Amino acid sequence: MNRIDKKFAELKALNKKALIMYISAGDPDIKKSEEFVYALEKGGTDIIELGIPFSDPLADGPVIQEAGLRSISGGFNFEKLGILVKSIRKTSEIPLVVMVYYSSIICYGTEKFVSLMEEIGIDGVIIPDLPYEEYDEVKPYIDKTDIYMIPLVAVTSGDRVPMLVKDAKGFVYCVSSLGVTGGNSNFDARIDGFLSEVKKNTDTPVCVGFGISKKADCDRFNRICDGCIVGSALIRTINSSGGDPKAVEDFARSLR
Amino acid sequence: MSKDFGIYGGQFVPESLMTVLKVLEREYESYCSSDEFKNEFMYYMRQYVGRPSVLYYAENMTKALGGAKIYLKREDLNHTGAHKINNAIAQALLAKHMGKTKVIAETGAGQHGVATATVAALFGMDCEVYMGTEDIERQKLNVFRMELLGARVIPVSTGTGTLKDATNEAIRTWVARAEDTFYIIGSVVGPHPYPTMVRDFQRIIGDETKKQILDAEGRLPDRIYACVGGGSNSMGIFYPFLEDKEVELIGVEAAGLGIETGRHASAFAGGKPGILHGMKSSILQDNECVVKTAYSVSAGLDYPGVGPEHAYLHDIGRVRYTAIKDDEAIDAFKALCRYEGIMPAIESSHAIAQAMKEAPALSGDKVIVINLSGRGDKDVNTVAKYLGKEI
Numbered sequence: 001m002n003r004i005d006k007k008f009a010e011l012k013a014l015n016k017k018a019l020i021m022y023i024s025a026g027d028p029d030i031k032k033s034e035e036f037v038y039a040l041e042k043g044g045t046d047i048i049e050l051g052i053p054f055s056d057p058l059a060d061g062p063v064i065q066e067a068g069l070r071s072i073s074g075g076f077n078f079e080k081l082g083i084l085v086k087s088i089r090k091t092s093e094i095p096l097v098v099m100v101y102y103s104s105i106i107c108y109g110t111e112k113f114v115s116l117m118e119e120i121g122i123d124g125v126i127i128p129d130l131p132y133e134e135y136d137e138v139k140p141y142i143d144k145t146d147i148y149m150i151p152l153v154a155v156t157s158g159d160r161v162p163m164l165v166k167d168a169k170g171f172v173y174c175v176s177s178l179g180v181t182g183g184n185s186n187f188d189a190r191i192d193g194f195l196s197e198v199k200k201n202t203d204t205p206v207c208v209g210f211g212i213s214k215k216a217d218c219d220r221f222n223r224i225c226d227g228c229i230v231g232s233a234l235i236r237t238i239n240s241s242g243g244d245p246k247a248v249e250d251f252a253r254s255l256r
Numbered sequence: 257m258s259k260d261f262g263i264y265g266g267q268f269v270p271e272s273l274m275t276v277l278k279v280l281e282r283e284y285e286s287y288c289s290s291d292e293f294k295n296e297f298m299y300y301m302r303q304y305v306g307r308p309s310v311l312y313y314a315e316n317m318t319k320a321l322g323g324a325k326i327y328l329k330r331e332d333l334n335h336t337g338a339h340k341i342n343n344a345i346a347q348a349l350l351a352k353h354m355g356k357t358k359v360i361a362e363t364g365a366g367q368h369g370v371a372t373a374t375v376a377a378l379f380g381m382d383c384e385v386y387m388g389t390e391d392i393e394r395q396k397l398n399v400f401r402m403e404l405l406g407a408r409v410i411p412v413s414t415g416t417g418t419l420k421d422a423t424n425e426a427i428r429t430w431v432a433r434a435e436d437t438f439y440i441i442g443s444v445v446g447p448h449p450y451p452t453m454v455r456d457f458q459r460i461i462g463d464e465t466k467k468q469i470l471d472a473e474g475r476l477p478d479r480i481y482a483c484v485g486g487g488s489n490s491m492g493i494f495y496p497f498l499e500d501k502e503v504e505l506i507g508v509e510a511a512g513l514g515i516e517t518g519r520h521a522s523a524f525a526g527g528k529p530g531i532l533h534g535m536k537s538s539i540l541q542d543n544e545c546v547v548k549t550a551y552s553v554s555a556g557l558d559y560p561g562v563g564p565e566h567a568y569l570h571d572i573g574r575v576r577y578t579a580i581k582d583d584e585a586i587d588a589f590k591a592l593c594r595y596e597g598i599m600p601a602i603e604s605s606h607a608i609a610q611a612m613k614e615a616p617a618l619s620g621d622k623v624i625v626i627n628l629s630g631r632g633d634k635d636v637n638t639v640a641k642y643l644g645k646e647i
Contacts, residue, residue, distance in 0.1 A: 055415065055546045056424050056532055059270040065414055077544050102268055103531035107545030129268045129531060133259070154272040156434075164271070178272055179432040 002146055003095035003123045004170040007046050008205045008226070018171070018227025019218070019255055020207060021234055022049040022099065024067035026076030030084040032243055037088055039245035040234075043252025047095040049126070049229065052081065054101040059128040061182030063232040078108050078116060085120040097124035097150060097170075105138060114141045124148040124170045132164055153198055154178070155188045165202040171226065174198055176210045182232030183211035195224045218255050230255060257285060259448035262571060264564035267447040269427070269534040276434040280354075281449045287353050288346070288456070300345045301460065304378070305335045307342075309461075311468035311625070317595040324478065324618035326611065328598070328628045329465050329493060336371050338601065338630030339461060339489045344371040344440060346457035348379050351438030358382040358437040362426040364391055364419030365555030366398025367630065368442030373407035375440075383407040386426040388417040395555065398634070416549050420560055423533050443486025444563035447534030451563050458492025465625060466496050473623055479504045479614070482627035483606040484577065485521065485557035487566045489629035498574060507566060508610045510552030511579035521550035522579040523562035524570055530561075537564040553582040553642060554602040556630070580606040586642055588612055589632060601630030602638065 011018055021040050025033050037048055053068030053076055060068070085096060098117060105113045105127070117125060125142060127149070135149075142149045148170035153161060155178060165172050174195060176187050188194075198206050208221045209229030218228040234251060241247030259266055267277055287293050301307040310333065314326045331339040344361075351359055359381050363369030369385040376383030385402055389411045392399055399409050415421035427446075430439040444451045444458075469477050480497060482490035484507040497503045512520035520526060523538040530539035532547055540548040540560040550560040569575040580588075585602055588609035592600050600608060604627070611626045618624070632639075640647045 056420060058424060058427055058534065059272075061428075062414060069415070072544070072546055075544075101531065103539070103541075103547075104545050106529055106531065106536075107541060128270055129534070131267060131269065131271050131274050133274070134266055134268060152271045154270070154274075156272055156275045158275055160271075160275065175270070175272055177432075178434075180428050 002148060002170065003093060004047065004148060007095050008171070011046065017222040017225070018046045018205065018207060019044060019252065020047040020049060020227055020229040021045045021252060022051055022229065022231030024053060024064060024071050024235060025050040025081055025084060026053065026071035026074055027067045028070055028243070029074050030076070030080050033084055034087055035245045036238065036248050037094070038092070039249040040252050041092060041094050043249035044256045045094070045252045046227070047097060049097045049099050049231070050081070052098060052100040052104055054104055057101055059180055061180040061232060063182040063235050067235050078113070082116060082120050085122065089121040095123045096121070097126060098122050099126040099128065102127050102130045102137070110138055110141055114145060114147070117147055118145045122147060124150045126150045126152065126173060128152060132160070155190050155194045161197055162201050165198060165204065168202055168204040171205040171207050172198060172202060173229065174206060174208045174225070176208050176212065181210055185211060185213065185217055187211065192224065199224070215255050257281060257449065257452065261565045261568035264535070264537050264567040265448055265451060266536050267534060268531045268536060269447050270431065272431045277447055277449070283354050284350060284449055284453050287350060293349060293353070296349055297346055301342070305341050305345065306333065307460065308464045308468070309333050311465060311472065313472065314596050317592070320595055321612060321615045323616040323620065324622035324624045325620065326615060327469065327472070327477070327623065327625045329461060329625055331461060331489065331627065331629045332598070332600065332604070332631035336374055337633065338367055339458060339492060340368050340371040340442060341374065342460055343442065343454050343457040343488060344368070344375045347438070347440040348375040348381065351381070351440070352379055354438065356436055356438040359440050360384045360386065360426055360429055360437055361440045361442060362386045362419065362423040363442065364422070364558055366391070366395040366402065367556055367634070369402050369407070369409070370398055370405070372440050373402040373405035376407060377405045384410050386410050386412050386422040386429070388419060388422045389413045390417040391419065391422070391555070418549060419558065420532065420547060427533065443488040444491045444565060445486045445533055445535055445561060451535065451565055454488055455491040455495055455565060458488050459495045461489065461492040461627065462494060462496035465493055469623070469625065475623070476500055476503050477623045477625045478618070479506060479624040480627070481506045481508060481607040481611045481624065483508045483557060483603050483629060484562060484566060485510070485559045485603065486561070487563040489627055491563060491565060493627045494575060505575040506610060507575050507577045508606045509577060509579040510554055510557035510606055511581040512551045512553070514581055515579060519551040520579065521552040521557050521559060523560065524577045525579055532561045535564050537561050537567045538570070553585065553638065554606065556601065556603040557606065578610055580609045582642070584609040586639060589635070589639060598628070599632035600628055601632050602635045604629045
């Protein structure tokens with residue numbers, strides 16, 4: 001059973017919502033990333049997103065862009081992701097989702113990428129610049145494995161929603177605002193209607209991300225959805241604490 | 257309408273932008289094929305840009321090189337001094353039709369930014385131009401020109417602070433503001449429908465050339481040369497000739513300090529398939545798939561990717577792509593000044609340099625056309641600096 005499904009089943013039994021946290025893998029190095037994963041898990045995180053750095057990340061705001069550039073200059077690559085995840089998997093069964101721009105997959109080789117994800121124990125893949133119309137470039141390969149391709153749905157998706165969520169597995173990633181990651185809590189006015197529309201179209205858990213930085217944001221969305229995704233706010237915490245795992249753990253706990 | 261050119265092109269953008277792109281594609285298809293649009297576009301082409309641009313027989317240059325007969329397509333004579341204005345006017349007309357009151361654009365050297373600021377002034381639209389902080393420093397004159405025309409220049413310091421980062425930021429801004437804002441892309445790049453749209457707006461160069469060369473020579477040219485950065489002037493002049501197999505098409509990229517040095521802007525000599533700015537194309541990348549900073553003495557060719565249709569034409573062999581180094585381009589710049597009293601843009605000088613290499617080996621009954629995509633006044637400082645002259 002895919003670890004994401006297992007996790008959501010557990011949460012449902014406890015009547016709890018999911019807390020999903022994003023870190024930029026390899027920022028500043030994979031040793032630190034591993035510490036952050038354990039700290040997040042200890043702090044009550046349910047699923048961890050590992051961001052693969054890319055030089056030109058269209059969906060990301062400045063905080064994640066800079067984290068990615070630090071990771072790139074630290075020499076991060078897929079081989080290092082392999083070392084990181086294999087090491088995590090020795091002690092932890094926390095669901096891991098990789099967030100990766102499509103260019104990195106092309107460059108590494110699509111089939112090679114999918115087998116690596118399978119080999120090291122990744123549970124889901126999010127490709128923020130691969131919209132539905134381009135799925136055939138990657139999804140057929142992912143679907144041959146037990147790994148899930150997590151669909152992204154936006155406030156502006158409109159009548160595309162049923163098409164986007166119809167085969168969704170793992171969870172559906174709803175983008176809370178029209179901007180990039182790391183915005184503030186001024187969510188789009190259409191957000192509530194949009195989230196109910198998505199919920200109506202799928203039985204797969206629906207989680208919200210982009211611009212979520214504090215407990216109040218999580219509570220607001222958890223009333224309608226199945227979980228929240230926090231990225232830039234975590235990276236800001238990492239930066240301001242000088243990379244202290246305890247601060248990371250506390251921040252995760254503060255969102256529960 | 258197909259979104260792909262072979263394996264290239266596509267729409268590799270966040271889901272937030274997909275509905276916006278669908279609407280744009282629909283509006284483009286219906287409005288831009290209407291007589292209303294065509295008449296309005298042609299009105300501005302004639303009355304504002306000064307088209308058709310002449311196809312000039314460069315007699316002195318032809319005699320000096322002693323080979324093929326050389327014609328220059330004079331896009332440098334357009335209002336604002338380059339081919340960029342054709343596309344900017346067409347996109348602004350589309351924006352107006354779609355009820356948008358604001359336009360945004362990216363710019364590297366500032367030429368497309370100036371063209372966009374110009375049309376925004378003409379049509380009374382609010383205009384923001386995204387420009388890398390490095391480029392703002394290097395192109396102060398164009399920054400001031402844009403401000404005089406009423407545009408706001410937004411500095412982009414993320415990433416490398418150059419054109420590629422300015423383009424990322426313009427796309428990110430557009431995602432958030434598409435409701436009232438139109439994104440005027442300056443080249444045949446970006447997600448579908450931009451590469452097709454910009455090519456169609458620039459094909460006026462090739463359509464005119466075809467008619468003009470038939471009038472002058474009674475036949476099609478043997479070769480056409482054009483420089484390639486993103487590739488809009490070259491797509492514009494090549495496109496109407498793609499089916500005329502007897503016409504050889506030559507796209508000239510910037511080899512910078514030399515391909516072997518790694519300091520160049522040739523997506524074909526040093527690139528591999530990747531995604532940049534929402535398109536799949538040939539992109540300059542290092543071993544870890546990081547998009548590399550392109551280099552050329554010519555700011556307009558200094559782009560790490562190339563339009564997806566070019567990547568396709570490269571793969572099927574319809575266009576021959578080559579690259580010219582900085583020093584060769586500067587020599588061609590100086591040569592055309594002396595031969596014809598015409599000062600070409602450094603971008604266009606790359607096409608001239610390639611033609612100058614090849615023309616002497618062709619017999620006198622051969623005819624070649626060089627797309628002189630822009631004028632060189634803007635480059636005088638760069639050329640002086642390159643030659644070590646204080647001015």
